[in-house]
Amino acid sequence: MRKSSLRRTPRRTGAALAAVTALALAATACSGTTKDDVDNESAANAPGGKADPDTALKKDLTVGFLPKQVNNPYFTTADKGGEKALRELGSRFKEVGPSSGTDTSGQVSYVNTLTQQQVDAMAVSAQDPGALCTALKQAMSNDIKVVTYDSDTRPECRNAFVSQASSEDLGRTQVRLLAEQIGYRGEIAILSAAQTATNQNAWIGFMKDELKDPKYQDVELVKVAYGDDDAQKSFQQTQGLLQEHPKLKGIISPTTVGIKAAAQYLSGSKYRGRVRLTGLGTPNDMRKYVKNGTVEAFELWDPAKLGELAARTAVALVSGQITGKKGETFTAGPMGEYTIGSGGVISLGRPTVFDAKNIDRFTF
CATH class of the missing domain: 3.40.50.2300 (Response regulator)
Known part of the structure; x- marks a missing residue:
């Protein structure tokens, strides 16, 4: 990690900054989700x-x-x-x-x-x-x-x-991708990152709203799991989802760590080609899983x-x-x-x- 050499005139006293720093460190997490239509x-x-x-x-x-x-x-x-x-x-x-x-x-x-x-x-x-x-x-x-x-x-x-991108676009398009792959029928799950992640929660909100459309009447969201953007935990959560829901037809993982871990598990299991996987991933991470048939399609921005x-x-x-x-x-x-x-x-x-x-x- 490169460090910069700064030559700027101090803008506050050390004592004042120390007091504010202590206050900031004491702050606790609050709930809430930011969506695209936040009031200006x-x-x-x-x-x-x-x-x-x-x-x-x-x-x-x-x-x-x-x-x-x-x-x-x-x-x-x-x-x-x-x-x-x-x-x-x-x-x-x-x-x-x-x-x-x-x-x-x-x-x-x-x-x-x-x-x-x-x-x-x-x-x-x-x-x-x-x-x-x-x-x-x-x-x-x-x-x-x-x-x-x-x-x-x-x-x-x-x-x-x-x-x-638009949170709405990202949430809805991931549902559409998976629904097409499973023929608009069956149980699905979401493998997210941290439970407090603002972007994940915004996207999941739009996923749930998209699923209210009558065309998804035969698609059931059975669980939202959290892998905390940790590869091992996401791998284990994928395994757990399939054990808990043996009829699962598809997984959406709107996190690059999660979708790669889920693909790794599916690729080496009896579920490859049977349980569909989509979400947000990088081409370099997902290339081999697309080529071996584990993943049909996924999306991301650059x-x-x-x-x-x-x-x-x-x-x-x-x-x-x-x-x-x-x-x-x-x-x-x-x-x-x-x-x-x-x-x-x-x-x-x-x-x-x-x-x-x-x-x-x-x-x-």
């Missing part, structure tokens, strides 16, 4: 004046990336996209984060660390929708811009959220592009091109122009479906 008035808590889309982008900035879990292949790819963009923009990249995919308190301490180091902005994938709020608000009060990516916090605790957009959004915020309010537009370099939607949400775009016909065209 509760969203862009953007200090400062009016956005100027024509102002020049600042250089020599430091942007800290805080993923849910370092050394997770998905976040490694996403954060490398952010690092590449920052290098092109003449600024510095810094990554910190917990090694566990469920370490919410660890994320709080890393937010406080980045605040103490006086970074210009931070991009955070939140483990929990509320647990980071106190720490993130303190960062914002110290003129640090906060972007969430992949998984959101509460809207008032950041300036903007860079979403992989995580490198997600990280890149998070970085470019952070720099645009620091530069004053945007403040995070609905309707503001900015140009994200070669990615093109983006418009901020309700709740300060910036959507990367529609997910891509991968199958045997196209998977070899992708290398992430």
